Amino acid sequence: MELSKISVLSLVELVVACLLVIALMVANAIVMVYAERKGAGFIQRRPGPYEVGPWGILQPVADSMKLLAKQLFVPANVDFLLYFLAPVLAFLPVLLLFLPIPFGPYLTALKVPDGVVLILAFAGFGLLANLLAGYSSNNKYGILGAGRAVAQGVAYEIPMILALLAVVFQTGSMNLSDIAEAQGSAPWRWNFLCQPLAFFIYLVTLVAETNRAPFDLPEGESELTAGFHTEYSGMGFALFFLSEYANMLLVSFVCATFFLGGYKGPILDGFWWTFIKAYAVMAFIVWIRWTFPRVRFDQLLNINWKWLLPLSILNLWITAVIIKLV
Amino acid sequence: MQQEASNIASTLLEYIARPLRALQEWLSPYLPGDEWAAYLAFAVYVLVILAGGFGAILSRNLIRAMLGLVLTFLGVAGMFLLLASPFLAFMQLLIYVGAVCVLIFFAVMLTQNTDGGEESRLPSLASLGYGALAFLAPLAVAGPLIVMYAGRVPVETPQPEGTGLLGAGLLSSYVLPFELISIILLVAMAGAVYLAFRGFNPKRGGQNQ
Numbered sequence: 001m002e003l004s005k006i007s008v009l010s011l012v013e014l015v016v017a018c019l020l021v022i023a024l025m026v027a028n029a030i031v032m033v034y035a036e037r038k039g040a041g042f043i044q045r046r047p048g049p050y051e052v053g054p055w056g057i058l059q060p061v062a063d064s065m066k067l068l069a070k071q072l073f074v075p076a077n078v079d080f081l082l083y084f085l086a087p088v089l090a091f092l093p094v095l096l097l098f099l100p101i102p103f104g105p106y107l108t109a110l111k112v113p114d115g116v117v118l119i120l121a122f123a124g125f126g127l128l129a130n131l132l133a134g135y136s137s138n139n140k141y142g143i144l145g146a147g148r149a150v151a152q153g154v155a156y157e158i159p160m161i162l163a164l165l166a167v168v169f170q171t172g173s174m175n176l177s178d179i180a181e182a183q184g185s186a187p188w189r190w191n192f193l194c195q196p197l198a199f200f201i202y203l204v205t206l207v208a209e210t211n212r213a214p215f216d217l218p219e220g221e222s223e224l225t226a227g228f229h230t231e232y233s234g235m236g237f238a239l240f241f242l243s244e245y246a247n248m249l250l251v252s253f254v255c256a257t258f259f260l261g262g263y264k265g266p267i268l269d270g271f272w273w274t275f276i277k278a279y280a281v282m283a284f285i286v287w288i289r290w291t292f293p294r295v296r297f298d299q300l301l302n303i304n305w306k307w308l309l310p311l312s313i314l315n316l317w318i319t320a321v322i323i324k325l326v
Numbered sequence: 327m328q329q330e331a332s333n334i335a336s337t338l339l340e341y342i343a344r345p346l347r348a349l350q351e352w353l354s355p356y357l358p359g360d361e362w363a364a365y366l367a368f369a370v371y372v373l374v375i376l377a378g379g380f381g382a383i384l385s386r387n388l389i390r391a392m393l394g395l396v397l398t399f400l401g402v403a404g405m406f407l408l409l410a411s412p413f414l415a416f417m418q419l420l421i422y423v424g425a426v427c428v429l430i431f432f433a434v435m436l437t438q439n440t441d442g443g444e445e446s447r448l449p450s451l452a453s454l455g456y457g458a459l460a461f462l463a464p465l466a467v468a469g470p471l472i473v474m475y476a477g478r479v480p481v482e483t484p485q486p487e488g489t490g491l492l493g494a495g496l497l498s499s500y501v502l503p504f505e506l507i508s509i510i511l512l513v514a515m516a517g518a519v520y521l522a523f524r525g526f527n528p529k530r531g532g533q534n535q
Contacts, residue, residue, distance in 0.1 A: 009346045082389065106336075114489065117416035124424025128396065131431050135389055143435065150432045154425060174489065 017109035021098040029245040033060040036286050043290040067241075070234035075138060078231070082136035087232065087239035090129035093122040094246040101253045102177040104263045104271030115176040116168060119254060120161055123209070126247060127153040130211075130218060133240070134228030145227025148297065149218035152208060155304045156215075160205035162312035163198040166319045167191055167258050176254075180262025185269060190261035197315040199259045201308055203284075206251040208300070210244065212285055214292040217300060252281035367408055375401035388434045396427050413489045 034049070034057065041048025049056030074083065100115030102108040112118050127149060134146025168174055170191070171182045183190050192199040208215040219227030229240045256262060256277035265273035295303070378401060381394025399422045406415035496504050 009343060009350060012346055079387070079389070082393070085393075106339075112412065114413045114416055117413060117420065121416040121419035121424065124420060124428070127428060128423065128431075131428065132389070132393070135431075135435070147432070147435050150428055150435070154428055154432075157424065 014110070017099060018095060021095055021109070024098070025094065025242060025246040025249070028249045029242050030060040030064070032245050032248070032282065032286075033063060035283075036289075039283070039286045040290045043287070064238070067234060067238040072234045072236065075231050077138045079136040079138070082132045083231075084236075086129050086133035086136060087236045087243075089132065090126055090243040091239045091246075093125040094243050094250065096122050097250050098246075098253075100176055101250075102180050102257060102262060103253075103274050105269065107271045108177055111175070111177060114174045116164055116174045119250070120157075120164075123247075123250075124157075126243065129243075130228045133232065134218075137228075137231035139231050141224040141226070141230045142228055145218045145224050145230070148224075149211070149228060151297075152211075152215065152217060152300060155301060156205045156208040156308075159201050159304065159308040159312040160209060162309075162316050163201040163205065164254075164258060166195055166198040166312075166316050169316070169319050169323060170195065176257050176262075180257050180264065183261045183264055185261070185264045186266060187261070190259065190264075192259040195259065195315075195319070197311060198319075201312050201315070202255060202259065204303075204308060206255060206281075207285060207288065208304075210247045210251055210285070212248070213289040214294050215300060216289075216294060217297055222294075248282060248285060249278065252278040252285070255281045364408060367404070371401045371404040371408065373401075374398075374404065389431065392427055392430050392434070395430075396423055399423050399427070413492065 037059065038048040038056075049059040052058040052062045074080075097119050099110040100108070100112045100118055130149045130153075131146045134142040134144075134149065167179060171179045173179060173182075179191075211218050217227075218224075219229065221227075224230070229237055232240060253274065256274055260277045260281075261273070262277075263269055263271055263274045265276075375398050378394045378397030378399075381397060382391045383394075385391045385394060399418060403415040403418045406412070406418060
C-alpha cells in the first residue's frame with residue numbers, strides 16, 4: 001500500500017476556512033451590536049443610537065475602538081492562569097464549531113460525518129469558559145453567575161440534544177449536509193412542519209444555551225451586575241462578547257440547517273438562503289430579548305426539567321414509532 | 327441557471343486549486359507521509375494526556391486539577407481521532423468535558439473550599455511509593471503481553487466506520503452489557519435522589535433537616 005503524503009491543498013483549505021470564519025464572527029458582532037440596539041430602541045419606542053455617523057451606523061465602530069483602547073484591569077487575588085485562559089477558551093472552540101456548517105451546497109469547510117456531535121461536543125467548552133471566568137475572578141457575583149451557568153447549561157443541553165436527535169432520526173444521518181439535502185426547496189417541505197415540537201423545544205433551548213434574555217440568569221445585570229464576566233474589562237470582555245454573538249450565530253445556523261431547509265429556498269438554492277434564515281432566527285432572538293421579562297431561577301429549571309425534557313423524550317419516541325410504522 | 331452557477335464556481339475553484347497542486351508536486355519529496363504524521367500526532371497526544379494528568383494530581387487548587395483532567399480528556403479524544411473513530415472522540419468530549427467536568431465544578435462550588443488549597447499538604451513518602459506502584463501496575467500486565475504478541479498481531483490501518491455499525495453492535499451482540507450499564511446508572515441516580523430527599527420534610531417548607 002502506498003502511503004499518501006500530507007495534502008497542501010487541504011491544509012490551505014482549512015486555514016482559509018478558519019480565516020473566513022473569524023471574519024464572519026467579527027462582522028456578525030459588528031452588525032448585530034447595531035441591529036440589537038436599533039431593535040431595542042424600536043421595541044421600546046426610542047430612537048436607539050443616532051449620534052455617531054448617519055443613523056448612528058458607526059456606533060459599533062466607536063464601541064470596538066473603546067474596547068480596544070481600554071486598559072486591562074486585573075482585580076486583586078484573581079487566579080491568574082484561569083483568569084486569562086477563560087476568555088480564550090470561550091473564543092477558540094467557536095471557531096471550530098462553524099467548520100461543519102453547510103452554508104451552501106459547495107460552501108462547507110469540513111464535511112464531517114458526525115457534524116452534529118462535533119458541534120454539541122465543543123459547545124461544552126463555552127460553558128466551561130464561563131465557569132472558569134466566574135470562579136477565577138474572585139468576586140461573589142462572578143461565582144454566583146458561574147453557579148447559575150452550570151445549572152442552566154447542563155439542564156438545557158439535554159432537551160436541545162434530544163430535539164436535534166429527532167431530526168437526525170428522521171433523516172438517518174448526522175451529517176449536516178445530508179440533513180439540509182434531505183429537505184425540499186418549498187417551505188412546506190422543511191423540517192419545522194413535520195417536527196413542530198422539536199422546533200419549538202430547540203427555539204427555547206437555543207435562547208437558554210446562549211444565555212440570552214429571558215434566560216440570561218448567569219449574567220442578569222440587575223441581580224449580579226454582570227455575572228461571570230463582572231471583572232473583565234477591555235479585550236477580555238470583548239472576547240466574551242464576541243463569542244456570545246458567535247454562539248448566537250452558530251445556533252441560528254444550526255436551526256436554519258435542521259429545521260428551516262438550510263440552503264434550499266423557493267427560488268435559486270444557495271448560501272444566501274442559509275444566511276437569510278439564520279439572520280431571521282437572530283432577529284427572533286433579539287425580538288424576544290426585548291419582549292419578555294427575565295424568569296426566576298426556579299422557574300427556569302422547572303420549565304426545563306418538568307416540561308421540555310419530558311416533551312422532547314415524547315417527541316423522540318413518537319418520531320421513532322412513526323419511522324418504524326411508515 | 328443553477329447548473330451554470332455551479333459550473334462557474336467550480337471553474338473558479340479550479341483556478342485557485344491549480345497552483346496549489348503544483349506546489350504539492352514540487353514539495354512532494356520533502357513532505358512527511360501519513361505514517362510519520364500519525365507518529366507525530368500520537369506523540370503530541372501522549373504529551374497532552376501526561377501533562378493533563380500531572381496537572382490534575384500536582385495542582386493544589388481543585389479547579390486547576392479539574393482543568394488538568396479536561397486536558398487529559400482532550401488528549402484521549404485525539405487518540406480516538408487517530409484511531410479513525412471521530413464519533414467516539416466527540417462523544418468523549420460531549421460527555422466527559424460537557425457534563426462530567428461541569429458537574430465536578432458544581433460539586434466543588436457547593437462545598438466549602440478555600441481558594442489556594444492551603445489545607446493540602448505534600449504527600450508522604452509512603453503514599454508516593456504506593457502511587458508509583460499503582461502507576462507501574464498496568465505496565466506489569468501490559469508489558470509481557472506486548473513483548474509476547476509484538477509483531478504477531480497484524481496491525482491494520484483503522485478505517486473509519488459508520489456510527490450505524492456501532493449502534494447495531496450495541497443493540498444486537500452487546501445488548502446485555504449495554505442494558506446492565508444503564509441499570510447501574512439508574513441505581514446510582516435513585517441512590518442520589520434518596521440521599522438528597524432523606525431529610526426532606528414538605529411540612530417545613532421543603533427544607534432539609
